[in-house]
Amino acid sequence: xxxxxxxxxxxxxxxxxxxNNNAMNTGLIIFxxxxxxxxxxxxxxxxxxxxxxxxxQKAWSNTDILxxxxxxxxxKLVAVCKEHMQYEQETLQKVMEARNLVASALQSGNxxxxxxxxxxxxxxxxxxxxxxxxxxxxxxSESFQHLRERVTGLxxxxxxxxEFYNDFANNNNTRIxxxxxxxxxxxxxxxxxxxxxxxxxETRDVDVAAHFSS
Amino acid sequence: MLPQAASNFDWFQIADxxxxxxLRRGGLMNLAALPSFALVWGAVCxxxxxxxxxxxxxxxxxxxxxxxxxxxxxxxxxVDTPTSSLSSSAQGYVELAGTVHLPEGESxxxxxxxxxxxxxxxxxxxxxxxxxxxxGRCLLFPQKAEIIxxxxxxxxxxxxxxxxxxxxxxxxxxxxxxxxxxxxxxxARLVEVLAEWKAKPQLLLQSFDANSNGQIDPxxxxxxxxxxxxxxxxxxxxxxxxxGMHIMDGANAGQLFLITNILPEVLAAxxxxxxxxxxxxxxxxxxxxxxxx
Numbered sequence: 350x351x352x353x354x355x356x357x358x359x360x361x362x363x364x365x366x367x368x369n370n371n372a373m374n375t376g377l378i379i380f381x382x383x384x385x386x387x388x389x390x391x392x393x394x395x396x397x398x399x400x401x402x403x404x405x406q407k408a409w410s411n412t413d414i415l416x417x418x419x420x421x422x423x424x425k426l427v428a429v430c431k432e433h434m435q436y437e438q439e440t441l442q443k444v445m446e447a448r449n450l451v452a453s454a455l456q457s458g459n460x461x462x463x464x465x466x467x468x469x470x471x472x473x474x475x476x477x478x479x480x481x482x483x484x485x486x487x488x489x490s491e492s493f494q495h496l497r498e499r500v501t502g503l504x505x506x507x508x509x510x511x512e513f514y515n516d517f518a519n520n521n522n523t524r525i526x527x528x529x530x531x532x533x534x535x536x537x538x539x540x541x542x543x544x545x546x547x548x549x550x551e552t553r554d555v556d557v558a559a560h561f562s563s
Numbered sequence: 564m565l566p567q568a569a570s571n572f573d574w575f576q577i578a579d580x581x582x583x584x585x586l587r588r589g590g591l592m593n594l595a596a597l598p599s600f601a602l603v604w605g606a607v608c609x610x611x612x613x614x615x616x617x618x619x620x621x622x623x624x625x626x627x628x629x630x631x632x633x634x635x636x637x638x639x640x641x642v643d644t645p646t647s648s649l650s651s652s653a654q655g656y657v658e659l660a661g662t663v664h665l666p667e668g669e670s671x672x673x674x675x676x677x678x679x680x681x682x683x684x685x686x687x688x689x690x691x692x693x694x695x696x697x698x699g700r701c702l703l704f705p706q707k708a709e710i711i712x713x714x715x716x717x718x719x720x721x722x723x724x725x726x727x728x729x730x731x732x733x734x735x736x737x738x739x740x741x742x743x744x745x746x747x748x749x750x751a752r753l754v755e756v757l758a759e760w761k762a763k764p765q766l767l768l769q770s771f772d773a774n775s776n777g778q779i780d781p782x783x784x785x786x787x788x789x790x791x792x793x794x795x796x797x798x799x800x801x802x803x804x805x806x807g808m809h810i811m812d813g814a815n816a817g818q819l820f821l822i823t824n825i826l827p828e829v830l831a832a833x834x835x836x837x838x839x840x841x842x843x844x845x846x847x848x849x850x851x852x853x854x855x856x
Binding site: 383415505509 | 639640651654656
């Protein structure tokens with residue numbers, strides 16, 4: 350192959366330099382694009398975890414408001430019952446004790462204590478309504494009927510909202526353990542939410558026969 | 564007032580009129596999630612590849628990344644948001660599922676000679692409708708919503724609409740006016756009530772001037788306060804007992820207000836796959852630019 354004249358050889362060298370520079374520029378653009386893409390992805394994951402955390406907290410405050418409302422109604426219920434149930438002071442006392450435990454657990458934000466206090470309160474209320482059957486005057490009282498309906502309605506709503514909160518908390522807990530979310534969660538200290546769990550006592554089937562035989 | 568096309572029953576014109584409305588209400592992200600969009604997008608990338616310098620492929624690559632992120636965000640919002648029941652009406656960002664109905668007192672909505680609809684893009688877009696989940700009813704205001712529809716179960720399969728009785732899903736901020744969710748500042752309410760009573764001095768004297776000296780003494784004022792406190796308590800109690808009115812009309816910043824008659828699992832799967840495809844497109848296009856096939 351004949352050698353290029355000196356002027357052409359210079360041109361060829363210059364073209365090669367430009368090509369190399371272009372390749373390097375494209376490489377840099379791609380590197381930064383990939384880096385930018387990953388960064389955007391990270392920001393998206395972070396924002397989603399923040400949204401999930403806030404939604405879980407909101408779901409908890411939804412439950413909290415109903416627990417407080419029920420706690421406001423219980424002293425009224427107990428006061429009405431006291432007028433007619435002179436011989437059931439222990440039952441009434443237990444309801445009020447459980448109510449106070451729920452209130453203090455809510456104030457301290459202790460979910461384990463709240464679960465236990467809630468169980469105790471449910472059992473206490475169940476007993477109270479069962480015992481009330483033996484007092485026809487109380488059963489006929491308009492205030493008692495009204496408060497009973499109100500407390501039962503609130504109990505149903507609390508159960509619904511607890512389930513909703515647990516769903517959100519579960520989604521949050523799953524996500525912060527999954528890859529790649531776990532990297533963001535660990536880096537920014539995203540926390541688990543405790544589930545509001547049902548006790549064995551509350552979830553087991555009711556043995557109606559045992560209640561009647563006792 | 565219906566557009567001219569509707570009254571003349573020009574089906575082609577109606578379909579044409581709807582096409583733009585469907586895109587407008589569904590938004591660009593939902594367009595990017597359609598399988599047919601993948602073909603169009605592939606053709607666009609091929610055109611850029613054959614007609615322009617390879618470096619130009621960075622433009623569709625960036626757009627694909629934007630689609631991938633947007634679709635992934637939608638996918639996660641659907642998957643991460645649990646369904647709420649209207650019986651307890653948890654407030655905040657929720658998913659509702661139920662059947663859709665026209666508001667009470669309205670028996671027909673839509674175009675003449677077409678089945679009744681609750682939402683018809685291009686024609687009936689901003690009127691509220693009702694979602695009933697079997698435990699309660701929620702009024703949906705669709706003005707700010709992204710609305711995605713599937714073809715109807717009627718013989719008008721080309722018509723994009725939401726029909727009464729269809730299963731509907733809504734993601735958004737649920738608010739309830741009244742009922743258990745009311746939060747009342749008792750002392751502020753008491754001040755209001757006392758101010759109202761003070762504005763009617765004759766009535767106040769009639770009810771509380773025990774010694775009939777023509778003025779409210781400090782002792783009598785105490786009984787006015789007690790009565791007002793009792794009145795406020797009873798008022799709050801009544802408000803809590805009254806059934807709440809559920810409304811969904813938007814979502815907070817960073818969240819999505821979505822209404823659809825497509826199953827959420829199907830929609831989530833569509834978003835997930837579309838997001839994955841756009842991510843692959845982004846990486847693939849970058850690779851082509853770098854290697855330069």
